[in-house]
Amino acid sequence: MKLNERSLAFYATCDSPADNAGFLYKRGERHTAYHRRWFVLKGNMLFYFEERESREPVGVIVLEGCTVELCDSAEAFAFAIRFGGAKSRTYVLAAESQAAMESWVKSLSRASFDYLRLVVRELEKQLEEMRLGTASGCGGCQGAPSSWKQKPSGLEQSLERLPALPGVLPKENGCAVWNNAPGVEQSPNTCSGGPSGEGNPRPLPLPPRRRASSSEAGSSRAAAGESPSTFCWLHERYGREVAQLRQDWLERQRDHQ
Amino acid sequence: EQKSDRRQSCLLPLVAPAGVHGAALLPTSTPVFFAVLKKRLVKLVVNFLFYFRTDEAEPIGALLLEHCRITKEEENVFSISFIEEPERKYCFECDSEEQCQEWIEALKRASYEFMRRSLIFYRNEIQKITGKDPLEQYGISEEARFQLGTRKQ
Numbered sequence: 001m002k003l004n005e006r007s008l009a010f011y012a013t014c015d016s017p018a019d020n021a022g023f024l025y026k027r028g029e030r031h032t033a034y035h036r037r038w039f040v041l042k043g044n045m046l047f048y049f050e051e052r053e054s055r056e057p058v059g060v061i062v063l064e065g066c067t068v069e070l071c072d073s074a075e076a077f078a079f080a081i082r083f084g085g086a087k088s089r090t091y092v093l094a095a096e097s098q099a100a101m102e103s104w105v106k107s108l109s110r111a112s113f114d115y116l117r118l119v120v121r122e123l124e125k126q127l128e129e130m131r132l133g134t135a136s137g138c139g140g141c142q143g144a145p146s147s148w149k150q151k152p153s154g155l156e157q158s159l160e161r162l163p164a165l166p167g168v169l170p171k172e173n174g175c176a177v178w179n180n181a182p183g184v185e186q187s188p189n190t191c192s193g194g195p196s197g198e199g200n201p202r203p204l205p206l207p208p209r210r211r212a213s214s215s216e217a218g219s220s221r222a223a224a225g226e227s228p229s230t231f232c233w234l235h236e237r238y239g240r241e242v243a244q245l246r247q248d249w250l251e252r253q254r255d256h257q
Numbered sequence: 258e259q260k261s262d263r264r265q266s267c268l269l270p271l272v273a274p275a276g277v278h279g280a281a282l283l284p285t286s287t288p289v290f291f292a293v294l295k296k297r298l299v300k301l302v303v304n305f306l307f308y309f310r311t312d313e314a315e316p317i318g319a320l321l322l323e324h325c326r327i328t329k330e331e332e333n334v335f336s337i338s339f340i341e342e343p344e345r346k347y348c349f350e351c352d353s354e355e356q357c358q359e360w361i362e363a364l365k366r367a368s369y370e371f372m373r374r375s376l377i378f379y380r381n382e383i384q385k386i387t388g389k390d391p392l393e394q395y396g397i398s399e400e401a402r403f404q405l406g407t408r409k410q
Contacts, residue, residue: 002318010341011323016370019402043323043369044303064303110397113303116372123379123391130386 012040012047012057019043020107022100023052025075027092034075034094044113046081061091068109070101077101081108279350280308285343288331294350304369306337320347322367335361377403 020041025034026048038052044064047057061081071080077095082088095101279294297317298309304323307316324340335357336346351357365371380403383391392398 001316004318004320004339006341007321007324007339010339011321014324017401019400043373045321062305107400110400113369113372116369116376119392119395119397120372120376120379123376123383126391127379127383130383 008045008047008060009056011042011045012049012060013055016042019111020104022104023096024048024100024104025094025096027075027094029089039093041107041111044111044116046108046111063108063111064113066112068105070105079105281348283336283346283348285338285346292348294348299349301363301367304367306364306367322364323370325368327361327364329357329361333357335364337364373402 018040022039023036024039026037027034037048037050037058038054040047040049044062046061046063048059049057063081066081066083068079068081071078071092073092073094075094077098077100079093079101081091081093083090093104095104278297278299280297280299281292281294283292296311298311300307300309304321306320306322308318309316320337322337326338326340328336328338330336330348333351333354334348336348338346349360351360380390380392390398392403397403
């Protein structure tokens with residue numbers, strides 16, 4: 001079966017970081033002799049090279065639908081990668097120490113695309129549930145006064161950013177900007193221009209206008225510290241404050257007439 | 258249009274898209290219009306695109322979908338090209354524009370690296386809301402491959 005070998009070799013040797021790498025002994029197919037090879041795990045592919053400096057891998061094992069287990073072998077620190085199916089081969093490998101063996105078994109058994117997809121689905125579901133939970137939990141949001149709309153756009157931007165995914169797919173699979181600073185995942189034309197330095201979750205800033213005499217000032221400062229991470233809560237909180245300010249202003253206008 | 262893209266699931270459908278398409282490997286500059294396309298059954302399985310002759314059970318070959326670019330070509334046509342081989346492209350003709358778009362979306366999300374980035378993104382989003390690392394329950398929060406900011410391209 002043909003494979004785009006150049007692409008495979010490129011993936012094996014390109015700069016993207018490996019998920020594990022090191023020397024392992026690999027038992028030959030027909031003979032039981034072990035050969036020392038340089039192994040590189042990237043994604044769901046286990047590449048092996050003749051030497052660490054080799055420019056191209058000698059072979060690759062695709063880690064889908066396999067089990068990784070310790071095995072009885074004369075060789076110490078041995079483990080096996082087994083595939084189902086009658087024609088499938090079992091790969092027997094041996095590490096150079098207990099720690100190395102454990103590290104490899106762990107990383108290989110979690111390397112499959114299927115495993116990763118399971119975890120991602122689960123996180124996606126969690127995030128979706130949080131988003132829905134937040135939305136249904138504050139029906140008051142919908143009734144926020146129209147003057148709310150003039151509020152600083154930072155909050156609205158954050159609300160926009162809550163759901164699913166990086167907004168724009170990279171031009172090349174696996175080759176997008178690997179800058180994982182939060183907030184950089186969005187495309188340039190969405191709201192990544194939000195508050196800079198947003199490396200850590202921090203409470204949103206208090207609204208700019210503070211009425212020193214108002215008793216609300218103290219309480220809102222305290223309240224904002226309580227639960228800053230619920231955008232909808234803050235949204236409603238600021239909305240109430242704005243409604244109050246607007247009310248005050250209207251009353252003052254009436255008084256002046 | 259952007260909004261709906263953002264809300265689309267990142268994940269491949271559970272049933273891998275498969276279909277019979279005209280396929281050809283062409284020089285990058287050649288319009289597909291001029292190519293002779295061979296009928297191939299094409300099947301997406303994790304980050305590989307397998308292709309078969311329509312009457313055979315064993316695939317002729319497979320394309321690893323990492324570090325590749327999916328491009329919309331002419332009507333009903335998309336192509337896959339690889340970074341290290343920019344002078345050639347693999348072209349596929351679909352039955353309809355809609356099918357073509359579905360394939361493009363599926364293939365763009367098919368790489369392991371895309372899945373990894375999505376995981377890191379979701380992890381970060383959840384952590385921002387809850388203050389807790391959602392990967393802890395899986396015992397994989399310490400894995401180097403999922404760390405923020407430690408990887409560079």
